Amino acid sequence: MKKFFSSILVAGLLLSVGVNSTFAAGGASGPKTYNSVGKIGAVIMNPYGIAPLTAIITTGGYHLENVSVLVKGKGEKGIDIKYNVSNSKILQHGGIPIFGLYPDYINKIEVIYTKFMPGNQKSEKVNETYSIYAPPITTYGSGTSQKTFLPKAEVIIPASDKVKNNLYLMNHLSSILPNAGQVVWNHPVGGALEWDYESYVWMIDTNGDIRWQLDVSKLRDPYDIRKKGNLMGFDQTKDGNLLWGQGQTYKKYDLMGRKIFDRMLPRSYIDFSHHTEETVKDTYLLRVANSDMKRKDGKNVRTVRDVIIELDKEGNVIDEWKLSDILDPYRDNNILAMDQGAVCLNIDASKAGQTVSKEDLEDNSMPFGDVAGVGPGRNWAHVNSVNYDPYDDSIIISSRHQSAVIKITRDKKIKWILGSPEGWSEEFQKYLLKPIDKDGKEIICEANGSKCPGYLNDKGGFDYSWTQHTAYVIPEKSNGHIRRVSTFDNGDSRGMEQPALVSMKYSRAVEYEIDEKNMTVKQVWEFGKERGLQWYSPITSVTEYQPKTDTMMVYSATAGMGDLVAFRKRKAELTPYLHEFAYGTTTPELEIKMVDGNIIGYRALVVDYKLAFE
Template sequence: MKNLISIMAASVIFSQAAFAIGGASGTKSYAAQGKIGAVIMNPYKVAPLSAVILNGGYDIKNVSVSVKGKPNGGIDINYNPSNNSILTYGGIPIFGLYADYVNKVVVSYERSIANSKSEKISEEYEIYAPPIYTEGTGTNQLGVLPKAVVSVKADEKFKNNLYLINHLIRAPLANSAQAVWNNPVGGAMEWDLQSYNWMVDTNGDVRWYLKNDEIRNPDDIYKKGNMMGFTQDKDGALFWGMGQRYMKYDLLGREIFNKRLPSAYIDFSHHIEHTSKDTYLLRVASANQKRKDNSNVRSVRDVIIEVDNNGKVIDEWKLYDILDPYRDTNLLVLDQGAVCLNVDKDKAGQTVNKEDLEDKNSPFGDVTGVGVGRNWAHVNSVSYDDKDDSIIISVRHQSAIVKIGRDKKIKWILGAHKGWSKEFQKYLLQPVDSKGKKIVCEDEYTKCPGYENDEGGFDFTWTQHTAYYVPSMSKKNEIVISVFDNGDTRGMHQPAFATSKYSRAVFYKINEKTMKVEQIWEYGKERGFDYYSPVTSITEYFDKTKSVFVYSATAGLGKYMLNIGKTEPILDEIDYKTKKVLFEMKFENMGGQIGYRAYPIDVKKAFE
């Protein structure tokens, strides 16, 4: 009995202690640094340089946040989270902390309890954010992330910009490329790479990064793949795709959606676009396509689908039924040392021969070849034109930009005329100068009077990336597009000296009624081989700043392949009118990475 009484007494004491540390007594279970709630770091597990100051049970509104830059020139990140944003996060969202550093964060807000009179408060927090952690490349990597070096200080209108950088790890990792499709055969599953995704300010300091391993699972075929196509949506959140999925998260890492591709499609990569109709265009491939020889294959980077917000497929564009998957003209002159993600120094400058390209026994998959089931197209962007409900696609392996209507009919083809069969020739655009005078090009319109000149003239694009519709420059019957012209296969050949290659950002004005095209702007040719990006990259016009954003994402890769230099991507903001570089940053110490794209980020928009 005495033992039983002792046990009961101990139980009461333990119970009281439990209440005292945050049970039914209602005592706080955390220590608040300021006048509301606790600071929760990385609240959604995927954005470690973010936090939330919890509301502590108060009603919070009219908030302003300033994450202070480091002393001696650090950049403040200032934004005013909306009242809806405060409700969404259960407190004040903190974005843009420096890693491995005690950050000073100033917040102002009004707080109240149960509709009582509100109290205005301004206070400073000290918030430590831990060091950056990402998986290593397994190579001679010199840092966690490449080092950003500012070579042209930011003009005032870009000073407070942030840039999302999207790189892929070129080195073979144990958790990459561990599975391929085999029934049917083909597809692009062997290109499953880990990615590095982070944001830098205009000092080159890291202010955000994505902890991929919370999203990507290398042991699950439907949760692995290359994270690509990052874009900031109109609501400030980020959307992108990855292998068999596409997803959207806000800047604090809160998942908005993470969806598997519809079952008929596989292998998202390169590009996703949110249209003005509130649908999404995705560059994918067919999961099962019957060939004319009665075999079944998975296709490679040659299908566009449109899905609604529920993931329902609204439409599809099977490009092997619209274009000519057997046009080999450009494929025969591709530099096999850099076929987009496939970078191989041992094959630098080499090309394939016609017999190998068209061999019926050639393997299916992400290989240079013709016909459905091989990488004959390699579409790397899709842009929606809402004026006529059409899509504009960049078809890298055809060195062509093509506009296609909802009816699956071609509207025009911007590219060298050589190699197109008779049925496609009526869609080929005719180059003209600024006065509308016809420009005559040699060798079936592959060599125009500007493809080798230092200034001026006209040229088509070659193995290009990101053909984007520019609404603010376009008008009835006329459309303007911006493109990153990588420059491999320029003139439909490999030059005698690889160092004569160059890349450029270029704009074209297309009269869709007369089928004429004028080159109206270019930048990069004058920078020569140093600016040459054999693969990847982006060019986009931003009307707010009247500037052209360019990321030559594999600048220096050509030198690396020739053993005369190293890859150092170059990010530029260029004034459209004057072509003056208003900001430039380079990335060093790439390790085993290959640059894919970058994108300007508007923090204020993210918390509206």
Template sequence: MKTSKIVKVFLIASTMLIIPNSILAIGGASGARVDYQVQGKIGAIKLNPYGLSPLSAVIMNGGYELSDIKVSIVPKPNGQVISYKVSDKKAKTYGGIPIFGLYPSYLNTIKISYTKKSFGKSERVVDEVYKVTTGGVNIEASGNLMQRGIPFENVEVIKLDKEFKDRLYLVNNTSGKYNGKSSQAIWNNPVGGALEWDESSNVFIIDTKGQIRWYLDNNKLMDWNNIYNRGIMMGFRQNVDGALSFGFGQRYVKYDLMGREIFNRLLPSSYIDFSHSMDNMPNGNYLLRVASANIKRPDGKNVRSVRDVIIEVDKNGDIVDEWKLFEILDPYRANVIKVLDQGAVCLNIDATKVGKTLSDEELAKMDTSDAFGDIAGTGIGRNWAHVNSVDYDLSDDSIIISSRHQSAIIKIGRDKKVKWILGAHKGWSEKYKKALLQPIDSNGQKIFCDDEYSKCPGYKNKENGFDFTWTQHTAFRIDEKSNKRYVYITAFDNGDARALTQPPFSTMKYSRAVIYKIDQKNKTVEQIWEYGKQRGNEWFSPVTSLAEYHKDKNSIVVYSATAGMTFDLNKGVALGEPRPEIDEFKWGASEPSVKIRFYGSGIGYQAMPIDLEKVFN
């Protein structure tokens, strides 16, 4: 009995000791408390703070005011260090120290230095260490055979000069239509449009060791049951504030690299089908490549147009201006459209049509039919222009567009007048002839071309010689080297329908990255640099791709985004898969300083360096 009483007393006493501690841990008499795990002198680590950027985190400020912040992600063995400073305003925006560049499926080590302040008392903390484990990368497969691997796992760094070892490249690829998810609707009010570009996207950042350091969990942005909230993501640009602007389907958006939404908007109701290009203007407005939601043709038919309208929207999403290209240019110029390889009309890949072109009879039959939509043809409501980039020229308040299906780079003023056309002269009506640029050599002498300036000396696979661009992607003004008279332009010359022909053998096709110098006063153009001819067909990208100047390293970044994609002309089947390749060149160099190749990733679209100083400043 005595023993039993002693046990009871002990149990009661133990319970009295335990219960108050449990209550205090969840609030209780001492009040609410935060009991997240805190490794250092400030707050807990919050992974994926906004749900879209799983390889990012925030070390919460713990109630302190933080300043003088430096962050370093300790690399894997032989890996690339990511280091950056964080401004005081960014620390306030994120409620702590933003962490970017974590490795997936890894116990990451983070070093931070900062000054913490509370009630006038400050403490400097140097090289405090935090550790955090990340999960695997959740990039959903499309189920499409265009994607045969994980896009960031099979990366080969072929060449890397030391000046570029700190580079981070954002890569925007597409793995094809989601089987069973995409294009389950008809965009028919009125007829036409380009909704069928309703595909999956892979958007990620790699370092120069080929390791993924960030990705966008874009499935969290999409609602595949909502026609207005899905589509392929395109037109990525890094804004001056470091955030990314881009669009998909019927939306245009802006998010920062931590995944924080800045805006996510439907296109204005008069327009549909964003793709390719969202250019951020110096005044904070945006230029969007869209199409008309409802336009009445000269024959009285109402249609949706296809990739042939540019709009300017302000910070609030209101329309400032529009460029209806079917009114400014000639939607019936068919010289290029007739000779396009119908197997690869940008992202409309169809192996059964490889090598086929449009005859005059087929084109005429189409023009009198009600065949509208995302089909290569002439007239409003068909894919006659296929504008794939828009760039703003502040010097004279104009836009520069790349029109794939006219094989032309065109400058258009605010008054909607064509200022110049960089492209083959053949097929342009009298109205546009004064705008056509005359090729010249480095001595200012005219270069003469055959067949109404469509076959210039460099159109064959030679080392040197001027050529125009053919079914090109991207035409970007090099602002740092241009002025009011002279404009430097980078472009990716895909090379299909070169010289308005298809070669006897598809293996004769090649692509180029090219730079032109345009004298706007004398209406002349000089080709000052090119790369790609020497690579021949193995570097040929029939669709997509990019070439762009970057001031920070005085370099040209090139993404040959579908290099290696080949087809059997007789059987109509794919032979080779795309092997997208990033190449970066010092200004004027004949060979790249960086060469990075991807395998099994599907179709590449664009790639570009990311500047962390902008992101966290």
């Protein structure tokens, strides 16, 4: 009996030793957590896997309140990033979110907080500084045409106090990688599935320093239809998060990289690109295309960049604007005048300066798909932005291939067309805005209405926008039926022609005043013509009013591409320009030149990072 009890005792002791040994070897930790480097918890780098310049300082089990973060600027002139963190964000992330780290650098972060021991009213106010190293930037590149991992930002005109603390999300793309554009749609044909490039998304401060990056490799897979496509159309929503689309999906993530949703497009639609937007009604506008449309000739096709949809927060379709039923998909004047070497991101130096013929457009053998052509199933509209106007519950679209900014009502009626009158059939004539000068006198544009004084006069003046991008209403500067609208006038097909010399091309940032009752348009601001070919962006780019700073942000995103032949032969490099202007002026509050990247700029977006945390 003694021997039996002794055996049990020995076994118990051995089991006890075994359990303790397991703890020591890295098993269950017991009442312990990771070692802290400060007065609360551990530091977790890149907590959600796609934003490597972020971190979380965990709570360590304490309750935290009154939290503020200061990521100190690099060197004497570095830009501080400072924000408060709400209690709900502390609970969401399990700690203090750290945003805005410099890559390949030991960052100094000052955090201030009040900590409570759970169940104990006693608190301690803490002010401590962390040293956190963030890794270098890594991107997927061509290996042959790039000089750096991302374009370098050279500050030409330092930021004024008005815009000094701005942060800019940069969205670029590369079309020359061998894993791009390998798949097309079938059953039926058409669409733009092959529009699938490597994307580059990062943020810079006004010193040009990188402060955030999105690891696109975690989102794009060229061998998976669901994960193909360009990351485009970034919009910061009212809650501070980022909304964008990618091919067959649209997504919402926070600035820490946490996924809020990643959804497939509704099944009636395909090929998101260019633009997403959250409206004041808490709905989403997306520019998409039809997945299966019956043409009048009985053919079924997938359409190209000619449908707008509105979704609720749960992803349900509220409304659609099928533009081939609203506009004239066979108006070809502007398409005939466009430089076929640069059709949005489809760059072909062998066609630089060439136009397409009317016979080509009308040829029955012309393919369906992502080709500049007429009729549903081809790229006749190329809508690159859609903007909600709450004044009358309508949308404003930018149609590149019609060189027209168009307002369309909720009941799918055209309200006005801002563009050359040339080529619009009789039923659309009543919607065309009449240009007037500052005194209200009518402006006469020559050659069927396409050659306006601003085109013919070296000093500028009124002109329509040509192959434009980003047509946005400015509610803060509008008053009832008098609406202010900004756009980036790229300038291809200006005057409904190609100039005699490449050097004659130019782009503009423009603001118009539209009187919707009297159907007139007045040009009230422009910048860019004086910069000439150097500043010319044949494709992409953005002009957008910033209410927080009362400035106009402009990104000439493909400056340097004006001479396409030289660009493709690597004798010219992309040098996009980022500007901020005090409203109504043409003297920059900031000018940054992007160099050495040689990837195609798409847009820039001012990001208010405080919205994401406070």
